Amino acid sequence: MYLALKEIFHEKLRYSLIIAMIVLITYLIFILSGLSTGLAGENTQAIDSWGAKSMVLNKDANVNLNQSLITDRQAEDANLTNREAVIGQAPVVAKHQGSPKESSSFVGIKNDQFIAKNLKIASGHKVHNNRQVVVDDQFKSDGYRIGDKIQLNSLSDKYQIVGFTKDAKLNVAPVIYGTLSAWKQLRGMENTNAFGSAIASKNVNYNANNSQLKKYSIAYFISKLPGYSAQNTTFDFMIGFLMIISLIIIAVFLYILTVQALPTYAVLRAQGIPAAALVRTIMGQSLILMAAGIIIGAALTLLTSRMIPIGVPIAFNVPMLSMISVGLLFMGVVGAAIPARKIATVDPVQVIGG
Amino acid sequence: MSVIELKNINKYFGTGTAKVHVLHDINFSAAKGDLIVVVGPSGSGKSTFLTIAGGLQTPSSGEVIVEGKPVSELNKKQRDKLRLNQVGFVLQSYSLVPYLRVKEQFEFVRKIKPNGNLGHEELENLLNELGIESLVNKYPGQLSGGQTQRVAIARALYANPEIVLADEPTAALDSARVIEVGKMFKELAERHNKAVVIVTHDTRLMDFADQTYEILDGRMSVRKPTHITNNQFES
Numbered sequence: 001m002y003l004a005l006k007e008i009f010h011e012k013l014r015y016s017l018i019i020a021m022i023v024l025i026t027y028l029i030f031i032l033s034g035l036s037t038g039l040a041g042e043n044t045q046a047i048d049s050w051g052a053k054s055m056v057l058n059k060d061a062n063v064n065l066n067q068s069l070i071t072d073r074q075a076e077d078a079n080l081t082n083r084e085a086v087i088g089q090a091p092v093v094a095k096h097q098g099s100p101k102e103s104s105s106f107v108g109i110k111n112d113q114f115i116a117k118n119l120k121i122a123s124g125h126k127v128h129n130n131r132q133v134v135v136d137d138q139f140k141s142d143g144y145r146i147g148d149k150i151q152l153n154s155l156s157d158k159y160q161i162v163g164f165t166k167d168a169k170l171n172v173a174p175v176i177y178g179t180l181s182a183w184k185q186l187r188g189m190e191n192t193n194a195f196g197s198a199i200a201s202k203n204v205n206y207n208a209n210n211s212q213l214k215k216y217s218i219a220y221f222i223s224k225l226p227g228y229s230a231q232n233t234t235f236d237f238m239i240g241f242l243m244i245i246s247l248i249i250i251a252v253f254l255y256i257l258t259v260q261a262l263p264t265y266a267v268l269r270a271q272g273i274p275a276a277a278l279v280r281t282i283m284g285q286s287l288i289l290m291a292a293g294i295i296i297g298a299a300l301t302l303l304t305s306r307m308i309p310i311g312v313p314i315a316f317n318v319p320m321l322s323m324i325s326v327g328l329l330f331m332g333v334v335g336a337a338i339p340a341r342k343i344a345t346v347d348p349v350q351v352i353g354g
Numbered sequence: 355m356s357v358i359e360l361k362n363i364n365k366y367f368g369t370g371t372a373k374v375h376v377l378h379d380i381n382f383s384a385a386k387g388d389l390i391v392v393v394g395p396s397g398s399g400k401s402t403f404l405t406i407a408g409g410l411q412t413p414s415s416g417e418v419i420v421e422g423k424p425v426s427e428l429n430k431k432q433r434d435k436l437r438l439n440q441v442g443f444v445l446q447s448y449s450l451v452p453y454l455r456v457k458e459q460f461e462f463v464r465k466i467k468p469n470g471n472l473g474h475e476e477l478e479n480l481l482n483e484l485g486i487e488s489l490v491n492k493y494p495g496q497l498s499g500g501q502t503q504r505v506a507i508a509r510a511l512y513a514n515p516e517i518v519l520a521d522e523p524t525a526a527l528d529s530a531r532v533i534e535v536g537k538m539f540k541e542l543a544e545r546h547n548k549a550v551v552i553v554t555h556d557t558r559l560m561d562f563a564d565q566t567y568e569i570l571d572g573r574m575s576v577r578k579p580t581h582i583t584n585n586q587f588e589s
């Protein structure tokens with residue numbers, strides 16, 4: 001480590017440039033990871049808040065909440081306990097004079113079931129009748145206020161906002177919580193035998209006792225949200241490629257520096273300096289460069305998170321960022337392995353001649 | 355008594371028709387206090403001789419004995435230890451780590467080998483003796499050729515070896531500096547009681563030698579002490 005630090009401090013410009021490259025990559029990885037987490041969160045915030053372990057949908061709905069419809073007959077043997085809650089979901093556009101239109105996800109729920117019971121109200125109160133709704137606080141950010149009467153789709157009936165709830169987004173759209181009756185009205189299914197879109201259960205092994213219904217684990221249900229897996233896979237690939245790029249950068253730079261310094265390493269070997277000490281030097285250098293890059297990259301990310309506009313879906317998952325940092329450090333060690341091998345096998349005779 | 359001895363050393367490179375016999379039955383020894391100069395033109399095999407003597411290469415046949423121990427019995431790590439503790443190398447170039455100040459060159463050795471080095475006072479005396487005490491905060495790139503060579507000698511001596519092997523220590527030095535370096539090695543052998551072996555094509559160093567050998571086409575012979583002022587083996 002002694003040689004590693006001395007060389008870095010002596011060759012400040014050279015090593016600053018390498019660190020700058022690592023900072024940029026780390027920063028990009030952290031921001032992408034933040035966007036990935038933020039977007040993933042906006043897909044699943046509402047589902048996460050319910051705390052359900054499984055979802056029952058119509059088996060022909062292709063695990064799509066929008067497409068699922070459960071009838072009263074299908075649900076007659078469902079045996080709903082206090083661990084189950086019926087959901088009626090419909091995509092809607094909310095309008096109110098003087099405020100921007102909001103493409104939203106209407107979620108009809110029953111007041112006596114666990115989703116409604118556990119719903120956390122940031123301001124206002126819960127829904128008491130079919131003409132009241134509780135909305136995600138994005139509405140508040142966009143200028144909607146408690147008491148506003150909003151129009152949903154082209155229905156003439158209006159719904160009054162009686163409360164705001166935080167972090168209620170489903171498939172990136174802000175959620176409007178209302179009653180199941182309101183959901184039926186929105187879907188044009190009043191006076192029909194529509195029961196709901198899905199049954200959420202806190203029981204992993206819940207059985208709805210109907211061959212037309214199918215139970216999915218919550219993880220599988222989430223993975224099948226439209227665009228969710230594709231979006232996450234894209235981000236994962238980008239982060240993976242950046243990790244590989246960081247590996248290549250550190251390997252190439254250290255290799256070039258090592259090749260330039262081979263005569264010095266050869267002399268040190270001739271003087272009896274153990275190869276292990278020199279290998280530790282290159283490994284130490286790599287770890288110092290990566291650690292410096294990661295720390296500066298993290299600081300820049302923190303600064304960015306303070307300055308980024310509220311609407312940008314970015315969220316930082318500290319354990320995940322820590323794992324990425326460890327991964328980058330590991331890449332540094334792997335990247336240093338090639339130059340380390342070069343040092344370990346340097347032949348002092350070459351520099352002396354012979 | 356010899357501290358280093360080479361017995362019937364032969365060295366071949368290559369195989370088959372490309373096989374080259376680089377060293378022929380070399381017999382050589384050096385005792386503490388000796389300054390031995392091995393002269394020879396480029397390609398004569400003197401660097402091979404030096405690397406075999408220092409345990410950097412193994413001979414094809416024969417034996418190298420350092421302080422009574424055959425080097426062939428040592429594994430790679432033990433040979434590293436031998437060079438770190440008992441053999442000091444002074445090389446033509448790159449002898450010093452370019453990003454370490456002069457004082458840090460010694461500090462680095464101390465970090466690798468904490469015991470058996472010169473003490474603080476002994477190092478100061480050595481630096482004074484070599485006239486480099488004012489250079490301790492300089493980087494190798496800020497030193498002249500002669501200063502670099504003196505620092506390299508100090509660095510080799512810091513680990514307190516019994517044997518000092520020098521490869522072309524006067525390369526690129528003018529005549530005045532060659533005399534200076536020659537005197538320095540002579541003092542090093544006598545005052546510090548080291549066995550000093552210099553391989554060089556610079557015959558001017560023969561003036562300072564207790565014993566001179568000549569290598570020609572891989573064959574070593576004792577050279578009679580003559581005072582040669584011209585550099586006979588220009589490479």
